């Protein structure tokens with residue numbers, strides 16, 4: 488079977504004032520279509536760097552990334568990114584932030600009316616249709632994050648790349664968005680790579696958790712299969728021994744790889 492998304496022996500060395508710095512070394516990962524992958528690891532280990540290489544925003548210095556057999560060497564609408572610090576344009580309304588992306592990607596294939604409907608549909612998915620005329624400055628952080636997700640989904644990307652998408656949110660909003668993301672993933676079957684620091688979030692959402700070693704020259708330390716049945720409900724899982732076993736595996740990995748300054 489051919490691999491959908493392949494990260495092949497990826498390494499990257501940055502040139503800095505103090506000489507060169509090898510952030511990633513020999514990262515290899517093969518991802519199937521529709522898989523939900525979480526990447527977890529300590530701060531500074533290279534998670535965002537890896538995601539940016541898959542997005543085509545950074546060039547690997549070794550190896551490369553293949554999507555459906557084609558090399559990724561620049562950003563493209565087939566890979567939408569949601570950054571931790573939502574990147575909405577402050578002078579545009581919620582609606583226009585999403586609509587702009589829709590026009591760019593689907594301008595050639597959908598009529599104006601269809602593009603309007605599609606924009607509204609995606610805003611409704613994240614329950615932001617009611618706030619469509621507000622500017623980013625008038626909505627909360629969680630709402631901005633939801634608009635960022637709607638914008639990414641509206642581009643119908645083959646691959647959704649999420650860099651700590653819920654990192655800045657309160658626990659309730661976070662839980663709500665995790666549930667929406669699970670539902671959207673179930674419905675649309677996107678391939679997702681999500682960076683997170685949250686162990687529960689990674690186990691709840693993922694098919695596999697990629698755990699990274701610390702840098703420099705960081706690489707994948709361990710990959711954990713999350714063989715919990717879907718749909719998953721957080722309330723049921725809390726009492727599930729297998730869920731708790733998987734959760735403990737991730738914690739064990741993270742504590743076994745604490746950065747020197749944090750080791751207890």
Ligand SMILES: Nc1ncnc2c1ncn2[C@@H]1O[C@H](COP(=O)(O)OP(=O)(O)OP(=O)(O)O)[C@@H](O)[C@H]1O
Pocket residue numbers: 501502503508510528529530531532533534535536537702
């Ligand atoms: N453009 C750059 N030039 C030099 N070094 C860089 C550059 N970008 C990242 N790095 C270094 O590469 C390493 C990995 O950074 P990266 O942002 O990928 O970490 P991360 O795992 O996403 O961390 P966090 O969890 O804090 O977001 C860090 O040591 C960082 O200082």
Ligand SMILES: [Mg+2]
Pocket residue numbers: 534535536
């Ligand atoms: Mg990061």
